[in-house]
Amino acid sequence: MARSRAIRTGKREKRQNRIARYLREVRAEVSKVVWPSQRATLNLTGVVLATMFVMSVALGLVDWIFTRLFALIIG
Secondary structure (H helix, E strand, O other): OHHHHHHHHHHHHHHHHHHHHHHHHHHHHHHHOOOOOHHHHHHHHHHHHHHHHHHHHHHHHHHHHHHHHHHHHHO
């Protein structure tokens, strides 16, 4: 009984040690990241928003064309 409890306690400690080690390693890796400046972030955000706008207009236009095309074919 006492031995099985000691084994379970040892496994629990190993699991906790793995979690703690993982969190330490994550923190170390995040500290190595070179984060973009605020200006770069705003520029990239603008590029993404502009691309989304252009693509949504293009897809809307394609949808409208196909709608008209199928309307001509069907009825």
